[in-house]
Amino acid sequence: MRALQSLALRFDGKRLSVLDQTLLPHAEIWVDVTEPRAMIEAIQKLKVRGAPLLGVAAALCLACIAETGASQAQLESDALWLRRARPTAVNLMWALDRLRRVLERGGSKDDLVQEAEHIFLEDVLLCERMSDHGAGLIQGGESILTHCNTGGLATVGIGTALGVIHKAHLQNKHVHVYVDETRPLLQGARLTTWELSKLGIPHTLITDSMAAILMRDGRVSRVLVGADRIAMNGDFANKVGTYGLAVQAHYHGIPFHPVAPYSTVDTRCARGNDIPIEERAASEVLGFGEKPWAPEGTEVFNPAFDVTPVELVTSLVLDRGVISQAELKSGRLAQGV
Numbered sequence: 001m002r003a004l005q006s007l008a009l010r011f012d013g014k015r016l017s018v019l020d021q022t023l024l025p026h027a028e029i030w031v032d033v034t035e036p037r038a039m040i041e042a043i044q045k046l047k048v049r050g051a052p053l054l055g056v057a058a059a060l061c062l063a064c065i066a067e068t069g070a071s072q073a074q075l076e077s078d079a080l081w082l083r084r085a086r087p088t089a090v091n092l093m094w095a096l097d098r099l100r101r102v103l104e105r106g107g108s109k110d111d112l113v114q115e116a117e118h119i120f121l122e123d124v125l126l127c128e129r130m131s132d133h134g135a136g137l138i139q140g141g142e143s144i145l146t147h148c149n150t151g152g153l154a155t156v157g158i159g160t161a162l163g164v165i166h167k168a169h170l171q172n173k174h175v176h177v178y179v180d181e182t183r184p185l186l187q188g189a190r191l192t193t194w195e196l197s198k199l200g201i202p203h204t205l206i207t208d209s210m211a212a213i214l215m216r217d218g219r220v221s222r223v224l225v226g227a228d229r230i231a232m233n234g235d236f237a238n239k240v241g242t243y244g245l246a247v248q249a250h251y252h253g254i255p256f257h258p259v260a261p262y263s264t265v266d267t268r269c270a271r272g273n274d275i276p277i278e279e280r281a282a283s284e285v286l287g288f289g290e291k292p293w294a295p296e297g298t299e300v301f302n303p304a305f306d307v308t309p310v311e312l313v314t315s316l317v318l319d320r321g322v323i324s325q326a327e328l329k330s331g332r333l334a335q336g337v
Contacts, residue, residue: 001013001063001064001067001113001116001117002117004060004117004120004156006120006124006152006155006156006157007019007151007152007153007156007195008021008048008050008053008152008153008154008156009048009053009056009057009060009156010030011060011064014034015032015034015064016032016033016034016039016057016060016061016064017030017031017032017033017034018030018031018033018042018047018048018057019031019048019153020042020047021046021047021048021049021153021187021190021191022045022046022047024153024190024191024194025190025191025193025194031047033048033057033061034061034064035061036061036062036065036078036081036082039057039058039061039082039085040081040082040085042057043057043058043082043085043086043092044085044086046185049149049153049154049187050149050150050153050154050155050226051089051090051091051092051154051226051227051228051229051260051264052091052123052126052127052154052155052156052157052160052261052263052264053123053153053154053155053156054085054086054089054091054092054095055089055091055092055094055095055096055119055123055263056095056119056120056123056155056156058082058083058085058092058095058096059095059096059098059099059115059116059119059120060116060117060119060120061082062075062078062079062082062096062099062112062116063099063112063113063115063116063117065078066109066112066113067109067113069109072103075103075112076100076103079096079099079100079103082096083096083097086278087276087277087278088228088229088237088275088276088277088278088304088305089228089229090228090229090263090264090266090269091228091261091263091264094263095119095263098115098119099112099115099116102115120156123155123156123157123261124156124157125157125319126157126261126262126263126319127155127156127157127158127159127160127163127261127319128157128158128163129319129320130160130163130164130259130260130261130317130318130319131158131159131163131164131166131167132167133317133318133319133321133322134161134163134164134167134168134224134257134259134317134322135164135167135168135171135173136322137164137222137255137257137315137317137322138164138168138173138175138221138222139173139221140172140173140174141173141174141175142168142173142175142176142221142222143175143176143177143178143214143219143220143221144165144175144176144177144178144220144221144222144223144224145177145178145180145211145214145215145220145222145223145224145245146161146162146165146177146178146179146180146188146192146223146224146225147180147182147188147208147223147225147226147238147239147241147242147245148180148182148187148188148192148225148226148238148239148241148242149162149182149187149188149191149192149195150162150163150192150224150225150226150259151163151166151191151192151195152195153191153194153195154226159195160226160227160259160260160261161224161225161226161257161258161259162192162195162196162224163259164224164259164317165177165201165224166199166201169199169200169201175201175202176202176203176204177192177196177201177202177203177204178203178204178206178211178214178219178220179192179193179196179203179204179205179206180206180207180208180211180241180245181205181206181207181208182208182239182241183207183208183241184284184285184288184302185284185288186288187239188205189205193205208241208244211245211248212248212252215248215249215251215252215254216252220249220252220254221254221255222254222255222256222257222314223245223246223249223254223255223256223257224257224259224317225238225239225242225245225256225257225258225259226238226239226258226259226260227258227259227260227264228264228305229264229266229269229275230258230260230264230265230266230316230333231266231269231270231271231272231274231275232265232266232267232269232270232271232331232333232334233270233271233272233310233328233329233331233333234310234313234316234323234325234328234329234333235271235272235273235275235307235308235309235310236258236260236264236272236307236308236313236316237272237275237277237305237306237307237308238258238305238306238308239304239305240303240304240305240306241306242305242306242308243306243307243308243312244306246308246312246313247312249312250311250312255314255315256312256313256314257313257314257315257316257317258308258313258316258317259316259317259318260316260317260318261318261319262318262319262320265318265333267334272307272308272309273307275305275307277303277304277305277306277307278303278304278305279301279302279303279304280302280303280304281302282298282299282300282302284302285300285301285302286298286300310325310328310329311325313325313328316328
């Protein structure tokens with residue numbers, strides 16, 4: 001296997017590592033995830049996250065297993081375990097299913113490794129295409145609100161929604177970014193601000209509950225978010241809090257755009273109600289780190305994602321182009337775009 005590297009993933013030809021995103025922004029520690037158990041733990045504990053990155057990382061992990069001479073039965077078993085590591089982000093299943101199809105048609109170890117490498121390189125290209133399409137929507141001087149983290153920490157390219165912002169910045173459009181803190185794990189505050197600082201893009205951090213005030217006061221030009229699974233009718237799942245932003249943007253007449261690669265479209269999922277939503281541990285809501293702020297024993301509801309209906313989507317930005325709400329409702333996704 002060739003050496004591969006991105007902002008959050010490294011493969012040196014033998015060992016696969018990810019940047020532990022739970023420790024950012026205060027420490028940049030790399031974790032070895034060459035073995036399936038280590039990768040599964042990293043995925044479930046959010047050391048590695050972001051729908052596209054999950055798919056790439058899991059694919060490379062399976063390729064590493066193949067390099068050790070593992071049998072087809074072992075590879076198929078490990079692929080199933082990796083596939084189940086998180087239930088909502090469809091890119092994880094999509095990437096592993098691509099590798100399983102290589103095995104099913106009798107492909108060699110080298111074929112499987114080549115497919116995993118192709119998934120990595122493909123994601124870089126898809127990010128560029130999404131970013132180009134999305135940047136075309138942005139006018140000079142816009143203030144853009146974003147949620148969670150959708151940049152190089154969530155992909156192996158420049159990102160999805162944050163990739164669009166990055167591209168607009170490179171085009172000297174003088175954008176300013178309002179970053180939702182993104183409760184309960186603060187991916188916006190910890191990760192997006194870290195990326196924007198490295199890129200030199202002007203930004204302001206807000207708590208999730210402040211977004212409506214900015215919209216009311218005319219300080220938000222548009223909202224850009226990522227997506228973890230897109231149903232065929234245009235409904236989509238993303239980090240919890242996205243649905244609320246979409247409602248607020250709709251009320252204030254502000255354009256709202258999910259940004260994702262076509263691999264995030266689940267062709268087997270008809271509508272948003274069919275998307276499985278992961279529920280996570282109560283400890284994430286009771287307090288962050290070692291300092292809980294809620295009384296012990298407090299009942300908690302902690303879905304990791306919510307579903308935004310297509311009626312609230314201005315347009316969907318894919319690597320294959322920008323699809324309007326009307327086109328989504330008319331079944332454009334079912335046509336393969």
